[in-house]
Amino acid sequence: MVVWTDFERATIQNIFSKIDKDAVGHQALTRCLVVYPWTQRYFGKFGNLYNAAAISGNPNVAAHGSVVAHGLEKAVKNMDNIKAIFAELSVLHSEKLHVDPDNFKLLADCFTIVIAASLGATFTAEVQAALQKFMAVVVSALGKQYH
């Protein structure tokens, strides 16, 4: 089980209470699809992902970014139980969507970057450490049902 300090817990709760989850999810997924173009292969039914402008303007990307961000919020509300909370989602990504689990880390890094940009000077090294620990736990939980 992951041990969280009071600072880490408070920081994660605080970040997710402050950010605009729909906007952050949209921007993070956009970045992931632009920076790591192979991730586009899972979103064939989303329509036009031709370039950065098309990806960012695609309403399916916005909607799915928001779904992912709200998925992360579930982990924020259950920080002591992330593995169990994401067990079903891990099975879905593995067995149905066939998403290469390396991609979880890439999208998680995009979330970190977008949140950093949105928090500005308050995104200190300690805040970054807490957020990256949280994202690493999420990535590990999502990869747990792969075999």
Ligand code: HEG
């Ligand atoms: Mg995934 C569906 C969360 C990474 C591709 N993803 C979903 C859903 C959630 C979710 C909550 C909806 C599940 C449902 O309908 O029951 N995804 C989620 C998180 C993360 C993640 C929290 C990691 C931070 N997903 C991820 C990555 C890819 C991917 C890296 C591919 C590169 N997800 C994917 C696809 C779907 C979902 C293709 C189905 C989309 C659809 O059919 O609309």
